Amino acid sequence: MILVTGATGGLGHETIDFLLTTTPAAEIAALVRDVSKATDLAQRGVDVRQADYFDYPALVHAFRGVEKVLLVSAVAFTDRLSQHRNVIDAAKEAGVKHLFYTSIQRSSNFVLQEVTESDLATEAYLKASGLVYTILRNGYYFDGLGYLIGSEVPDAEIRFTAGEGKVAFVTRTDLAAATAALLTSEGHDNQEYTLTGSEAYSFHDIAQELSTLAGRPITYHSSELAPYIAQKVAAGLPEPVANFFAQWGAATKHGMLAGTDNTVERLLGRKPTSLREYLKTTYFPEA
Numbered sequence: 001m002i003l004v005t006g007a008t009g010g011l012g013h014e015t016i017d018f019l020l021t022t023t024p025a026a027e028i029a030a031l032v033r034d035v036s037k038a039t040d041l042a043q044r045g046v047d048v049r050q051a052d053y054f055d056y057p058a059l060v061h062a063f064r065g066v067e068k069v070l071l072v073s074a075v076a077f078t079d080r081l082s083q084h085r086n087v088i089d090a091a092k093e094a095g096v097k098h099l100f101y102t103s104i105q106r107s108s109n110f111v112l113q114e115v116t117e118s119d120l121a122t123e124a125y126l127k128a129s130g131l132v133y134t135i136l137r138n139g140y141y142f143d144g145l146g147y148l149i150g151s152e153v154p155d156a157e158i159r160f161t162a163g164e165g166k167v168a169f170v171t172r173t174d175l176a177a178a179t180a181a182l183l184t185s186e187g188h189d190n191q192e193y194t195l196t197g198s199e200a201y202s203f204h205d206i207a208q209e210l211s212t213l214a215g216r217p218i219t220y221h222s223s224e225l226a227p228y229i230a231q232k233v234a235a236g237l238p239e240p241v242a243n244f245f246a247q248w249g250a251a252t253k254h255g256m257l258a259g260t261d262n263t264v265e266r267l268l269g270r271k272p273t274s275l276r277e278y279l280k281t282t283y284f285p286e287a
Helices: 010-019 035-043 056-062 080-094 116-128 142-149 172-183 203-214 225-234 239-253 263-268 275-283
Strands: 002-004 028-032 047-050 068-071 098-104 132-138 157-160 191-195 219-222
Touching: 002 010, 010 028, 010 172, 028 035, 035 047, 047 056, 056 080, 068 080, 068 172, 080 098, 080 116, 098 116, 098 172, 116 132, 132 172, 142 157, 142 203, 142 239, 142 275, 157 203, 157 225, 172 191, 172 263, 191 263, 203 219, 203 275, 225 239
Parallel strands: 002 028, 002 068, 028 047, 068 098, 098 132, 132 191, 157 219
Antiparallel strands: none
């Protein structure tokens, strides 16, 4: 039995979608906080189990009879480490054999606020737990690009805090497919993988591709953190969220997200989605 946590979220749900293409539904379990949001999974035969990362007894109960758990990491701005420790401890108590943890890519020692310290502590805790582990260091989602540059094609310019840095973007769908492949194959005991696209792109590259697709010049200008945060706050974002987005730019500027790895390409048997493919599909769906 494979159990996927966060099963009504994007990565968890898509991972289950891919698992269902190769694995009988009776061998897949989904952990959710709200069972009413997982009716589609239940209708497809997936064993839907209810528990919250903070509810230790419910986690132990939910993990009974499970061999592998995919721990989809808790969201930022919460007590991530306590939640992750609960999941790891409960998995061990319930007799789970192998835990997969979704961490974040680190190609440099830059510390990303709200994420890096809890990721590092979770990885260390998992390694010391006695469980067989696999750590998946996921690259930045293409799907999150809209949060950084806007969900509409920019009129003439992109302003962000990434400097000349690059990101090895990967779509959530490609990540889910790769994760499902790891969950259903052997040879991953106590391994660590970086799951990224096969190419890293700068925000100049993004502006150039958008220019080509839009048929008009769009340029990228690197912004300092404070003006970018002020602009986002003026547009209605809470300041902590605006700062969090700005920190992803700082992480990019300092090389944290630039390293490419061929693991996703190898697992998929094809090139991951490219920048042009993603931008065309997302920003120019009618083209």
